Amino acid sequence: MTRGTPLLVVSATKAEARYVPTTVPLLITGIGKVAAATAVAASLASMGELPPDFEVVNIGTAGALRDEVSGLHQPGLVINHDLSSDVLRGLGVEVHDEIPLNDGDADVVLATGDTFVADPVVRQALALRAALVDMEGFAVAWAATRAGARVRLVKHISDSADSAAVSWPEVVDHCAGVLGEWLRDYLS
Numbered sequence: 001m002t003r004g005t006p007l008l009v010v011s012a013t014k015a016e017a018r019y020v021p022t023t024v025p026l027l028i029t030g031i032g033k034v035a036a037a038t039a040v041a042a043s044l045a046s047m048g049e050l051p052p053d054f055e056v057v058n059i060g061t062a063g064a065l066r067d068e069v070s071g072l073h074q075p076g077l078v079i080n081h082d083l084s085s086d087v088l089r090g091l092g093v094e095v096h097d098e099i100p101l102n103d104g105d106a107d108v109v110l111a112t113g114d115t116f117v118a119d120p121v122v123r124q125a126l127a128l129r130a131a132l133v134d135m136e137g138f139a140v141a142w143a144a145t146r147a148g149a150r151v152r153l154v155k156h157i158s159d160s161a162d163s164a165a166v167s168w169p170e171v172v173d174h175c176a177g178v179l180g181e182w183l184r185d186y187l188s
Contacts, residue, residue: 019180063161
């Protein structure tokens, strides 16, 4: 590892992080927003005061909400898609359901939720707001930004967020290889 900026690599599963270099600090959170947020918050809190340039890099798989989307992406915005934001705002509650990511692609939006998206109606509705969907990105970004860390989300498309998404175990190793290669390039 030659990159001087201190960082923590975060992944939901060991399978997605299979090719992360062993010299890199790695946190496996478990699947879903609660697991991701609590694991990241606890890990960062245990480090004490973070250096100003500390970065959390979340690597993982994502579903494509649009047919033309494939490959590796660094979203510029992450949204919490399964929070009843409109209802809460209607009740006068301030809701934070979007996090801009400074180093991401401004044209790529990631929707995060605990719902496994495989229904075509849900996919179509989400595709109006985002290009990608996952189950941890917003939670990682939320916990990291609250701790004062920079955040980078790096997602590789594993499926089309439809009924074929259940084939994830068959494609995760390929995705992990691409993510590991990206991380090695990023660190050099």
